[in-house]
Amino acid sequence: MLxxxxxxxxxxNWPAPAxxxxxxxxxxxxxxxxxxxxxxxRAVIREIRTGSGAEPKxxxxxxxxxxxDHHRAGDEAVTPIVAMNQPDxxxxxxxxxxxxxxxxxxxxxxxxxxxxxxxxxxxxxxxFLTIAFMKLAAKEKWPISxxxxxxxxxxFWLVFDIGLKLPLGNGVIADYFFLD
Amino acid sequence: MLDAFFxxxxxxFTLSTFSLLLLGILIGFIVGILPGIGGAASLALxxxxxxxxxxxxxxxxxxxxxxxxxxxxxITSILFGVPGESISAALILDGHPxxxxxxxxxxxxxxxxxxxxxxxxxxxxxxAISPSVAPLVLTFKSPEFFALSLxxxxxxxxLSGESMLKGIVAAGVGLVLSMIGLDxxxxxxxxxxxxxQLWDGIxxxxxxxxxxxxxxxxxxxxxxxxxxxxxxxxxGGVWQGVKDTFVHWGITLRCSLIGTFIGIIPGLGAAxxxxxxxxxxxxxxxxxxxxxxxxVRGVLGxxxxxxxxxxxxxxxxxxxxxxGNVVMALLLGAFLIKGxxxxxxxxxxxxxxxxxxxxxxxxxxxxxxxVCFLFLKQLAKITHIRGSLLVPGLILLIFLGAYAxxxxxxxxxxxxxxxxxxxxxxxxxxxxxxxLLGLVLGALIERNFFISYEIHALGFLLRPVVVVIxxxxxxxxxxxxxxxHRPRD
Numbered sequence: 001m002l003x004x005x006x007x008x009x010x011x012x013n014w015p016a017p018a019x020x021x022x023x024x025x026x027x028x029x030x031x032x033x034x035x036x037x038x039x040x041x042r043a044v045i046r047e048i049r050t051g052s053g054a055e056p057k058x059x060x061x062x063x064x065x066x067x068x069d070h071h072r073a074g075d076e077a078v079t080p081i082v083a084m085n086q087p088d089x090x091x092x093x094x095x096x097x098x099x100x101x102x103x104x105x106x107x108x109x110x111x112x113x114x115x116x117x118x119x120x121x122x123x124x125x126x127x128f129l130t131i132a133f134m135k136l137a138a139k140e141k142w143p144i145s146x147x148x149x150x151x152x153x154x155x156f157w158l159v160f161d162i163g164l165k166l167p168l169g170n171g172v173i174a175d176y177f178f179l180d
Numbered sequence: 181m182l183d184a185f186f187x188x189x190x191x192x193f194t195l196s197t198f199s200l201l202l203l204g205i206l207i208g209f210i211v212g213i214l215p216g217i218g219g220a221a222s223l224a225l226x227x228x229x230x231x232x233x234x235x236x237x238x239x240x241x242x243x244x245x246x247x248x249x250x251x252x253x254x255i256t257s258i259l260f261g262v263p264g265e266s267i268s269a270a271l272i273l274d275g276h277p278x279x280x281x282x283x284x285x286x287x288x289x290x291x292x293x294x295x296x297x298x299x300x301x302x303x304x305x306x307x308a309i310s311p312s313v314a315p316l317v318l319t320f321k322s323p324e325f326f327a328l329s330l331x332x333x334x335x336x337x338x339l340s341g342e343s344m345l346k347g348i349v350a351a352g353v354g355l356v357l358s359m360i361g362l363d364x365x366x367x368x369x370x371x372x373x374x375x376x377q378l379w380d381g382i383x384x385x386x387x388x389x390x391x392x393x394x395x396x397x398x399x400x401x402x403x404x405x406x407x408x409x410x411x412x413x414x415x416g417g418v419w420q421g422v423k424d425t426f427v428h429w430g431i432t433l434r435c436s437l438i439g440t441f442i443g444i445i446p447g448l449g450a451a452x453x454x455x456x457x458x459x460x461x462x463x464x465x466x467x468x469x470x471x472x473x474x475x476v477r478g479v480l481g482x483x484x485x486x487x488x489x490x491x492x493x494x495x496x497x498x499x500x501x502x503x504g505n506v507v508m509a510l511l512l513g514a515f516l517i518k519g520x521x522x523x524x525x526x527x528x529x530x531x532x533x534x535x536x537x538x539x540x541x542x543x544x545x546x547x548x549x550x551v552c553f554l555f556l557k558q559l560a561k562i563t564h565i566r567g568s569l570l571v572p573g574l575i576l577l578i579f580l581g582a583y584a585x586x587x588x589x590x591x592x593x594x595x596x597x598x599x600x601x602x603x604x605x606x607x608x609x610x611x612x613x614x615x616l617l618g619l620v621l622g623a624l625i626e627r628n629f630f631i632s633y634e635i636h637a638l639g640f641l642l643r644p645v646v647v648v649i650x651x652x653x654x655x656x657x658x659x660x661x662x663x664x665h666r667p668r669d
Contacts, residue, residue: 029352
């Protein structure tokens, strides 16, 4: 709703034709948003009064998830995950992490990928970012991390650079030092 | 006319034409799977190569490329929740949940077969109505486009489950976002924060991958499992999906016709038809509970509509020289390169070429589906690889998809922003498709509203076709409020 208020406030100095559509649309949507806000608020108050907590329907809201070998207790339908390595290859199992922490972790990695690509471009970024993720986040062993990183680099280079002639950009660092 | 029909068929199987058709299919297959690089980009890349080709060969190559991109774009939508094309986003809603439940094969089989059926229907509509479509196309002017766009919004509101109001608000926010950029009337920048990168508005690809793909990747990592955390056996298999296409033949047929009709009307495009088809599949079903959680009908509808649109959008392009979307505009360029003038004269001088187009679309889809079926089971097995191995590649593909459209890291930043919005909407149970469709339709609504107002003042709302369309929209909204109607298929 704050966004909609801003949308309505911004055009006040615009010419009349330019603000006609934003205002006609914005006021309508703001009115509907207010109604939805009231409806949602009443539902929340009703739930608090009856003492019933809503079951989180979203998988993001699960309490605990574990590492790749985790099975939910009592969930017989979950079958062992196919692994490129053998499960007993000596890789140390990690303690289960709370879902919220995993959400934050992956969001930071996504931002990190963006920054990495911006700095070094897609070609080199695909190699270094993949290997960093596989080792630091996924805790994979070196052979598989290196293989995935090399495979990702070759895929980007062969398909996009050589095959489709799509300019992938060199990144800010390369542009600054005039490297190609 | 019959001679031209069979002549067109025979033209497909000359050595040079068929070879180039196969090459186009191969290129379209690869491009379709890659997120962000869509039909328009692939056509633009291939256009320079057609200068030295004979006209028939050139169109075999280009239509072979185009015909398969939407089919293969469905594959990544289903397997990874990453739309291979912006026109494949609707398949994520039910296709990806099916993959998570171990039914990736069934979803892929249903998407491919319904795409094939849709392509065949769209192609034969092209053949059947090109000579007589003039009254239909010429009936639709700015007021009718305005009304149709509003109808699209009301359809999408029905995608919001029990909270239609949330859907309408989300669509409204999408319409607001579509106003970002230069005002079409006065040229002043609107909501651009002083950034020149926003003068052209927000790109569709960054919004699509941000809203849908980022939350799926976060979910995959948080779950800590593979994409599919169940094995279902034969019920989740490819042939079950093929059977579903014919068991639910009513949805497949109607959504094919929806896609074809939307394709015929210039300006709307497959980005709209996929959602309208999905909304129709939801509305026409008595049991809606599984939609959004892995209902095969939610795959059949958009799958059929996506592919039928190509045949439909060729109708105004070929019959009038009016390209209905960016892809057709590029194809029009190919016509001019080869010295063929689209329009009424083409119907008399190049009727066999028009029928050859029909067969190019049909045969390339048959070949693509046949090839896909050969390794669909292997593709479905990707869903059982642990997520930590897939996540980095998916993140890179998402950012590349956003970057590829305008070669701009700014669009990658938009992916981050809309990824946050998508996560928030998913967590708070707000529907995302209406926001996307509002963004798609916003420019159309505004432009057609102003043109209609300039010519007719508010009297344009009383035009007969406009009244019919607006009443249909009201009926859709009211119908969605009442439950307990008879199943229709």
